[in-house]
Amino acid sequence: MATRTAAQQREEARRAYDAYLAECPARQLLDRIADKWVTLVLSALADGPRRYSDLGRTIAGVSQKMLTQTLRALERDGLVARSVTPSVPVRVDYELTALGVSLLPVVRAVKDWADGHIEEVLASREIYDGAPRGERAR
Amino acid sequence: MATRTAAQQREEARRAYDAYLAECPARQLLDRIADKWVTLVLSALADGPRRYSDLGRTIAGVSQKMLTQTLRALERDGLVARSVTPSVPVRVDYELTALGVSLLPVVRAVKDWADGHIEEVLASREIYDGAPRGERAR
DNA sequence: CCGTATCCAAAAGGATACTG
DNA sequence: CAGTATCCTTTTGGATACGG
Numbered sequence: 001m002a003t004r005t006a007a008q009q010r011e012e013a014r015r016a017y018d019a020y021l022a023e024c025p026a027r028q029l030l031d032r033i034a035d036k037w038v039t040l041v042l043s044a045l046a047d048g049p050r051r052y053s054d055l056g057r058t059i060a061g062v063s064q065k066m067l068t069q070t071l072r073a074l075e076r077d078g079l080v081a082r083s084v085t086p087s088v089p090v091r092v093d094y095e096l097t098a099l100g101v102s103l104l105p106v107v108r109a110v111k112d113w114a115d116g117h118i119e120e121v122l123a124s125r126e127i128y129d130g131a132p133r134g135e136r137a138r
Numbered sequence: 139m140a141t142r143t144a145a146q147q148r149e150e151a152r153r154a155y156d157a158y159l160a161e162c163p164a165r166q167l168l169d170r171i172a173d174k175w176v177t178l179v180l181s182a183l184a185d186g187p188r189r190y191s192d193l194g195r196t197i198a199g200v201s202q203k204m205l206t207q208t209l210r211a212l213e214r215d216g217l218v219a220r221s222v223t224p225s226v227p228v229r230v231d232y233e234l235t236a237l238g239v240s241l242l243p244v245v246r247a248v249k250d251w252a253d254g255h256i257e258e259v260l261a262s263r264e265i266y267d268g269a270p271r272g273e274r275a276r
Numbered sequence: 277c278c279g280t281a282t283c284c285a286a287a288a289g290g291a292t293a294c295t296g
Numbered sequence: 297c298a299g300t301a302t303c304c305t306t307t308t309g310g311a312t313a314c315g316g
Contacts, residue, residue, distance in 0.1 A: 015199075016198070016199075018199060021174075021199075025249075025252040025253050025256035026177075026248060026249040026252040026253065027174075027177075028252065028256065028259075029248060029251065029252035029256070029259075030171075030172065030174075030177060030248060030252075031174075033168075033172075033248075034168065034171075034172025034173075035172075036159075036165075036168075036169075039164075039165075039168060051277090051278095052277075052278060052279080053277065053278075060154065061153075061154075061156060061159075063309070063310050063311075064278090064279075064280095064310095064311095065280090065309070065310070065311090066308095066309065066310080068278085068279060068280080069309090075266065076262065076263050076266040076267070077259045077262055077263060078258060078259055078261070078262025078263075078266075079259075084278095087277095088277090089277040089278075090277060090278060090279095090316085091277075091278090092277080092278060092279085099255060099258055099259070099262075102251070102255065103251060103255075105247075106247055106248055106251045109243075109244055109247045110164060110167060110168060110171070110244055110248075111163075111164040113167065113240070113241060113244045114163040114164040114165075114166065114167035114168075115163050115164065117237060117240065117241075118163035118166065118167070120216060120237055121166075121167075121215045121216055121217075121237070123216070124214065124215055124216025124237075125214050125215060125216075128213065128214040128216075129214070189297085189298095190297075190298055190299080191297065191298075194298095201289075201290050201291075202290095202291095202298085202299075202300095203289070203290070203291090203300090203301095204288095204289065204290080205299095206298085206299060206300085207289090222298095225297095226297095227297040227298080228296085228297060228298065228299095229297075229298090230297080230298060230299085
């Protein structure tokens with residue numbers, strides 16, 4: 001029939017929305033800094049350049065794959081600069097670009113809010129988890 | 139043997155780090171607002187209370203599952219308040235709490251940075267994607 | 277030392293159907 | 297209307313082995 005099903009309409013809406021989101025700057029940035037390892041790498045580089053292996057040790061839990069993947073993404077976005085010293089063995093340093101440095105205050109803003117309000121959030125969770133269903137719905 | 143393998147040591151480090159991160163306030167907050175739908179719901183509620191179905195329509199691409207899941211998470215964290223009107227059929231409204239409102243400037247800070255620097259990021263990506271490997275490694 | 281390539285387990289998330 | 301429950305596909309990310 002000519003009429004689209006509800007499922008089709010929803011899927012169409014989802015696609016249009018995806019296309020919109022793909023272009024939304026804030027969305028793109030959030031997708032980037034949302035990543036677990038991105039913020040850790042950014043913070044690790046806040047004090048100055050570091051070598052690849054140094055980063056791996058500082059960010060203790062990261063796998064080689066994720067560290068490389070994260071650094072590549074940041075490099076691609078111009079937030080981090082990669083410099084190779086062709087010694088033997090090779091030495092690779094990473095450092096924040098000016099653009100990367102300009103992002104630090106944003107990361108800091110997130111951290112500050114978290115530090116200032118986490119108590120409230122945790123308290124809220126405790127109530128939510130502890131309260132019987134009737135309590136919440138009233 | 140008594141000596142741990144490199145893999146074992148890394149896994150131990152990862153576990154310790156995970157435990158640390160699980161308690162890190164900034165990490166918890168980032169995990170929350172990093173979510174694709176969370177920021178959209180927060181923004182949709184910035185102007186005032188909205189009904190569940192209204193949110194579903196405004197945030198066009200969201201599935202019922204994710205909308206509910208997102209709202210529950212925000213409610214648990216005390217960022218959003220849920221109020222049920224026991225009419226027939228039932229009516230449910232969501233609105234930002236004071237805590238939720240206090241988070242808006244942070245979201246805005248992210249958005250502002252994105253709007254102000256996305257051009258640089260996009261330009262960087264273009265160069266990165268277009269440049270031969272030798273260019274980048276020099 | 278600094279990665280890349282491959283494989284695989286776990287988790288996220290959409291579609292669908294059903295309920296109070 | 298406002299969800300909940302189930303299934304199933306896609307994505308994520310760690311482990312491992314290998315290359316420059």
